[in-house]
Amino acid sequence: MTTVNGDMTEQLHDKRTVVIEPAGLDRLIEVLSRQGYEVVGPTLRDGAIIYDRLASTADLPVGWTDEQGPGTYRLRRRGDNALFGYAVGPHSWKKFLFPPALTLWRARQAGESFEMEAETAAEPRYVFFGVRPCELQAMEIQDRVFMKGAHIDPSYRSRRENIFVVAVNCGHAGGTCFCVSMQTGPRATFGHDLALTEVVGNGSHYFVVETGSGAGAEILDDIPHREARDEEIAAADRLLCDTAGRMSRELETNGIRDLLYRNYENPRWDDVAGRCLTCANCTFVCPTCFCHTVEDVTDLDGRHAERRRPWDFCFTADFSYLHGGSVRSSAKSRYRQWMTHKLAAWIDQFGTSGCVGCGRCITWCPVGIDITEEARAIRESER
Amino acid sequence: MMALVAEPKRKPKLAVWKFASCDGCQLSLLDCEDELLAVAGAVEIAYFMEASRSVVKGPYDLSLVEGSITTPHDAERIREVRRVSRHLVTIGACATAGGIQALRNFKDVNDFIAMVYAVPQYIDTLVQSTPVSANVPVDYELQGCPINKKQLLEVIGAFLFGRRPVVPPHSVCIECKTRGTVCVMVAHGTPCLGPVTHAGCNALCPAYHRGCYGCYGPKETPNTASLSRWFGGLGMGEDDIARAFRTFNAWTEPFRKESTAHER
Numbered sequence: 230m231t232t233v234n235g236d237m238t239e240q241l242h243d244k245r246t247v248v249i250e251p252a253g254l255d256r257l258i259e260v261l262s263r264q265g266y267e268v269v270g271p272t273l274r275d276g277a278i279i280y281d282r283l284a285s286t287a288d289l290p291v292g293w294t295d296e297q298g299p300g301t302y303r304l305r306r307r308g309d310n311a312l313f314g315y316a317v318g319p320h321s322w323k324k325f326l327f328p329p330a331l332t333l334w335r336a337r338q339a340g341e342s343f344e345m346e347a348e349t350a351a352e353p354r355y356v357f358f359g360v361r362p363c364e365l366q367a368m369e370i371q372d373r374v375f376m377k378g379a380h381i382d383p384s385y386r387s388r389r390e391n392i393f394v395v396a397v398n399c400g401h402a403g404g405t406c407f408c409v410s411m412q413t414g415p416r417a418t419f420g421h422d423l424a425l426t427e428v429v430g431n432g433s434h435y436f437v438v439e440t441g442s443g444a445g446a447e448i449l450d451d452i453p454h455r456e457a458r459d460e461e462i463a464a465a466d467r468l469l470c471d472t473a474g475r476m477s478r479e480l481e482t483n484g485i486r487d488l489l490y491r492n493y494e495n496p497r498w499d500d501v502a503g504r505c506l507t508c509a510n511c512t513f514v515c516p517t518c519f520c521h522t523v524e525d526v527t528d529l530d531g532r533h534a535e536r537r538r539p540w541d542f543c544f545t546a547d548f549s550y551l552h553g554g555s556v557r558s559s560a561k562s563r564y565r566q567w568m569t570h571k572l573a574a575w576i577d578q579f580g581t582s583g584c585v586g587c588g589r590c591i592t593w594c595p596v597g598i599d600i601t602e603e604a605r606a607i608r609e610s611e612r
Numbered sequence: 613m614m615a616l617v618a619e620p621k622r623k624p625k626l627a628v629w630k631f632a633s634c635d636g637c638q639l640s641l642l643d644c645e646d647e648l649l650a651v652a653g654a655v656e657i658a659y660f661m662e663a664s665r666s667v668v669k670g671p672y673d674l675s676l677v678e679g680s681i682t683t684p685h686d687a688e689r690i691r692e693v694r695r696v697s698r699h700l701v702t703i704g705a706c707a708t709a710g711g712i713q714a715l716r717n718f719k720d721v722n723d724f725i726a727m728v729y730a731v732p733q734y735i736d737t738l739v740q741s742t743p744v745s746a747n748v749p750v751d752y753e754l755q756g757c758p759i760n761k762k763q764l765l766e767v768i769g770a771f772l773f774g775r776r777p778v779v780p781p782h783s784v785c786i787e788c789k790t791r792g793t794v795c796v797m798v799a800h801g802t803p804c805l806g807p808v809t810h811a812g813c814n815a816l817c818p819a820y821h822r823g824c825y826g827c828y829g830p831k832e833t834p835n836t837a838s839l840s841r842w843f844g845g846l847g848m849g850e851d852d853i854a855r856a857f858r859t860f861n862a863w864t865e866p867f868r869k870e871s872t873a874h875e876r
């Protein structure tokens with residue numbers, strides 16, 4: 230498993246680069262399942278590629294790709310049998326590590342006092358099969374929030390420590406991707422046990438596989454593979470180079486923190502507020518947003534209470550509710566909070582940008598608000 | 613909020629009142645089945661015509677009011693209900709927004725009467741269908757057409773124990789994404805009112821590949837104008853946009869303004 234303590238550097242192991250045929254990936258799923266893992270990864274549902282259980286590679290969106298733009302997403306046939314020929318969809322891995330709804334404890338009345346029961350459901354051990362490079366960075370960012378500060382979230386940690394990560398380098402740049410600007414892709418450089426690059430076309434179909442941890446190297450013993458030839462490695466490298474050259478969007482990050490801090494009163498915030506629905510879809514799909522709230526509920530007889538922890542969103546009025554009212558009552562203040570936290574305050578708080586350039590918030594915003602466009606408008610207003 | 617159970621040994625008295633409505637929201641209470649016993653254990657059901665003809669005299673600790681105010685008689689009766697109720701909670705789109713019958717508010721009610729009734733002189737009705745809050749002060753409004761029974765139990769429980777009900781006023785989108793539904797607007801191009809609609813239905817329609825119809829009424833800070841512009845981009849005509857906002861919650865201010873802006 231990837232190490233999650235320290236700086237996410239690769240575990241010391243003899244790094245290897247091998248080639249696996251498509252059938253070898255089925256074998257990989259089989260071996261990991263037999264070790265007690267639950268394998269989850271991309272699969273088709275209701276016109277999109279989401280993350281759910283995989284029994285074999287047949288459950289992957291074989292031969293499909295996506296067309297994405299601001300506020301729009303459509304599946305298309307690729308015309309080949311690629312297993313990973315698409316970009317990220319509406320789900321992210323955070324739903325497994327930081328579930329959208331969690332019960333923290335229950336309490337029962339017992340005579341004059343209460344009995345507390347902590348939630349102790351056994352966490353599944355997941356294989357994340359098909360993690361994109363930007364998503365590895367998103368996980369690293371959430372690690373900083375939940376595990377590397379003064380307070381450690383036990384639920385997150387117990388899930389996080391047990392995962393096996395199969396990363397997939399990107400041979401297809403999605404219509405809203407900008408990982409190159411955020412320096413998070415299209416190649417996985419840390420945080421995985423194995424990293425695959427899929428090469429498909431001209432009658433061949435194979436995966437160039439790099440090991441990223443001792444566990445990744447070990448599992449190769451059970452998977453048919455051979456050493457990668459130089460030309461195969463070169464073909465994979467070319468592919469990733471092409472993807473980097475085909476980024477659909479760009480976000481200039483130079484001095485962005487101070488830029489946004491300087492522009493609290495920029496009229497652009499009014500402009501975006503005219504479009505923003507404060508619906509919170511962007512924060513929901515963002516793989517780094519981590520806000521949550523706690524709520525208490527009781528039974529009608531008052532003998533049973535429980536505390537729940539649902540996700541929370543800086544786009545709702547309740548989010549900033551202090552005594553007597555909401556501090557951020559306008560859409561302007563909520564959008565400004567979200568973007569300024571993500572791209573600026575996050576740097577002060579966690580030592581990294583809160584954005585990995587995955588493009589989800591652009592695609593899944595019902596009215597297509599584009600964070601790269603908003604940042605550009607603010608920058609240009611200073612010219 | 614003061615807890616109703618603060619007074620020992622006496623079960624709080626619950627009353628359920630009906631005005632102009634379809635009874636669907638009251639049925640949500642009967643539909644509670646498993647939980648109904650708990651309700652009966654926690655409160656004395658003192659007045660609930662839909663369930664029982666026996667009536668316990670007021671005053672009542674908690675009154676649930678279904679239906680809108682549409683006749684002079686209603687207008688009088690709701691004042692009486694307010695007078696005998698310690699807490700008054702409206703349930704459903706009719707009681708909180710005027711209901712589908714508030715469509716009359718956009719036209720001349722006499723035209724409808726002439727069209728529908730053979731003997732119009734027997735009809736005694738108000739010019740508008742109004743929410744309860746336009747007639748008397750209300751303590752809490754539970755939105756939805758029909759209301760969600762779990763939310764109703766939550767509100768009753770919260771009133772019993774003097775805590776704030778957990779009924780988030782945010783968008784349907786949050787429920788939609790929480791249950792993992794793929795957005796029908798982004799992925800299918802289907803117009804959806806979810807981004808401006810109050811949560812509570814658990815995003816039922818998008819889970820069945822339909823856009824949200826707005827049954828739960830406006831959420832907090834609904835930006836209906838922006839959503840309408842996007843609907844236009846999806847190919848919806850002005851009439852259809854006006855109609856989308858003119859259903860069960862047509863008379864709420866945000867939806868009323870939006871439908872009127874697209875009316876020709």
Ligand code: SF4
Binds near residue numbers: 514584588590591600
């Ligand atoms: S802010 Fe948008 S592009 Fe950046 S990580 Fe979040 S969802 Fe992806």
Ligand code: SF4
Binds near residue numbers: 504544595596
């Ligand atoms: S930016 Fe888009 S997704 Fe985010 S709250 Fe505003 S309208 Fe919703």
Ligand code: SF4
Binds near residue numbers: 784793798804
């Ligand atoms: S389907 Fe409708 S309710 Fe669901 S996220 Fe999309 S716009 Fe919101």
